[in-house]
Amino acid sequence: MERIIELFKERNIRVTPQRVGVMQTLYPSQEHLTVEGIHAKVKPQFPNISLATVYTILELFKEKKLVREIRVRFDRSLYESRVDPHHHFHCTQCGQTYDVDIDLCPTLKKQRIDGHSINDFHGYFYGICRSCRKEKQC
Amino acid sequence: MERIIELFKERNIRVTPQRVGVMQTLYPSQEHLTVEGIHAKVKPQFPNISLATVYTILELFKEKKLVREIRVRFDRSLYESRVDPHHHFHCTQCGQTYDVDIDLCPTLKKQRIDGHSINDFHGYFYGICRSCRKEKQC
DNA sequence: AGCTTGCACAAGAATCATTATCATCTAAAA
DNA sequence: TTTTAGATGATAATGATTCTTGTGCAAGCT
Ligand SMILES: [Mn+2]
Ligand SMILES: [Mn+2]
Ligand SMILES: [Zn+2]
Ligand SMILES: [Zn+2]
Numbered sequence: 117m118e119r120i121i122e123l124f125k126e127r128n129i130r131v132t133p134q135r136v137g138v139m140q141t142l143y144p145s146q147e148h149l150t151v152e153g154i155h156a157k158v159k160p161q162f163p164n165i166s167l168a169t170v171y172t173i174l175e176l177f178k179e180k181k182l183v184r185e186i187r188v189r190f191d192r193s194l195y196e197s198r199v200d201p202h203h204h205f206h207c208t209q210c211g212q213t214y215d216v217d218i219d220l221c222p223t224l225k226k227q228r229i230d231g232h233s234i235n236d237f238h239g240y241f242y243g244i245c246r247s248c249r250k251e252k253q254c
Numbered sequence: 255m256e257r258i259i260e261l262f263k264e265r266n267i268r269v270t271p272q273r274v275g276v277m278q279t280l281y282p283s284q285e286h287l288t289v290e291g292i293h294a295k296v297k298p299q300f301p302n303i304s305l306a307t308v309y310t311i312l313e314l315f316k317e318k319k320l321v322r323e324i325r326v327r328f329d330r331s332l333y334e335s336r337v338d339p340h341h342h343f344h345c346t347q348c349g350q351t352y353d354v355d356i357d358l359c360p361t362l363k364k365q366r367i368d369g370h371s372i373n374d375f376h377g378y379f380y381g382i383c384r385s386c387r388k389e390k391q392c
Numbered sequence: 393a394g395c396t397t398g399c400a401c402a403a404g405a406a407t408c409a410t411t412a413t414c415a416t417c418t419a420a421a422a
Numbered sequence: 423t424t425t426t427a428g429a430t431g432a433t434a435a436t437g438a439t440t441c442t443t444g445t446g447c448a449a450g451c452t
Binding site for chain 3: 268269270289290305306309310329330331
C-alpha cells in the first residue's frame with residue numbers, strides 16, 4: 117500500500133483508490149491476470165468499478181512501466197507487475213501461464229538482427245505444464 | 255497450383271477453388287498476411303468469397319500444418335505458409351513483420367523447463383526495422 | 393468559503409476481429 | 423449420373439477492447 121503510493125508518486129500518477137486497488141491485485145504477486153480477472157478482484161472493494169476503468173488504468177500503468185501486457189494467449193491479454201525481461205510458458209491443457217527465467221543467450225546481447233534494431237524480445241513456450249503432467253501419470 | 259493440389263491430397267484436404275485460391279496467396283511467398291489481406295487478395299478471383307470462409311479455410315490449413323498463425327501483433331493474427339520453426343521481428347514503426355532465422359540455442363534443445371514439457375517455442379522481437387532506420391538517417 | 397479547471401470515473405454504446413448458424417451448393421466416390 | 427458428406431456465402435452473434443458523455447471530485451486561485 118505504502119509502496120504502491122510511492123511507485124505512483126515517482127511516476128507522477130495521481131493517487132486514486134481505484135488505481136491503488138488495481139495495482140494491489142498485481143503487486144507484488146507474480147500472477148498473470150486477465151482484465152476480467154482484475155476486475156473481479158477489485159469488485160468487492162469497489163462494487164461500482166467499471167470494466168472500462170480497469171482498461172484505462174492498465175493502459176496508464178503500461179505507459180508508466182508499472183505493468184506489462186503479454187499476449188501468450190491468442191484470445192485475450194494478460195497483465196503482470198513483473199516488468200523486468202523474462203519469458204512465458206503457456207499450458208495448452210489447463211491454460212495456466214508461468215514465468216520462464218531463462219536467458220536466451222545469443223540474441224539478447226545483440227542490438228541488431230538482419231539490420232533491424234531490437235528494443236524488446238519476448239519468448240513464448242507452449243506445452244503441458246508440470247502440474248498437468250502429474251495428473252496424467254495417475 | 256499443381257504443387258498446392260498435391261499438398262492438399264497428401265493431407266486429405268478436399269480440393270476446392272477457394273482453398274486453392276487462399277493457399278496461393280500464401281504459398282510459396284514468405285509474406286505474413288492478415289485475414290483481411292488474404293480476403294482482399296482472393297477477392298478478384300472469387301468476388302463472392304466470404305470472410306468467414308477465409309477464416310474456416312485458414313483454420314483447416316492450420317490443423318493440417320499447411321500454414322501457421324502468428325500473434326506478433328496484439329490486435330490481429332497473421333498467417334504464413336512457412337511452418338518450419340522460426341521467429342519474428344515486428345517493426346513498431348511501420349508494422350511490417352520479418353522472419354528471424356536464428357537458433358535460440360539452449361532452450362530449443364531442451365524438452366523441459368521447470369518441469370513443463372515444451373511442444374513449441376516462438377520468439378517475438380520488437381523494434382525499428384532496417385528500412386525505417388534508413389529513412390530516419392536522411 | 394466560493395469559483396475555476398482538469399482529471400477520474402461509471403455507464404453504456406460502439407467497434408472490430410473472430411465464430412457460429414444455417415440454407416444452399418458442390419467435389420468426388422460409387 | 424447419382425449420391426452425400428462436406429464446403430461455401432450470407433448473416434447474425436460473440437466477446438474483447440475502445441469511445442463517448444455526463445457527473446463528481448480535488449487542487450489552485452480569488
Ligand atoms: Mn511473467
Ligand atoms: Mn515467418
Ligand atoms: Zn497445465
Ligand atoms: Zn519499419
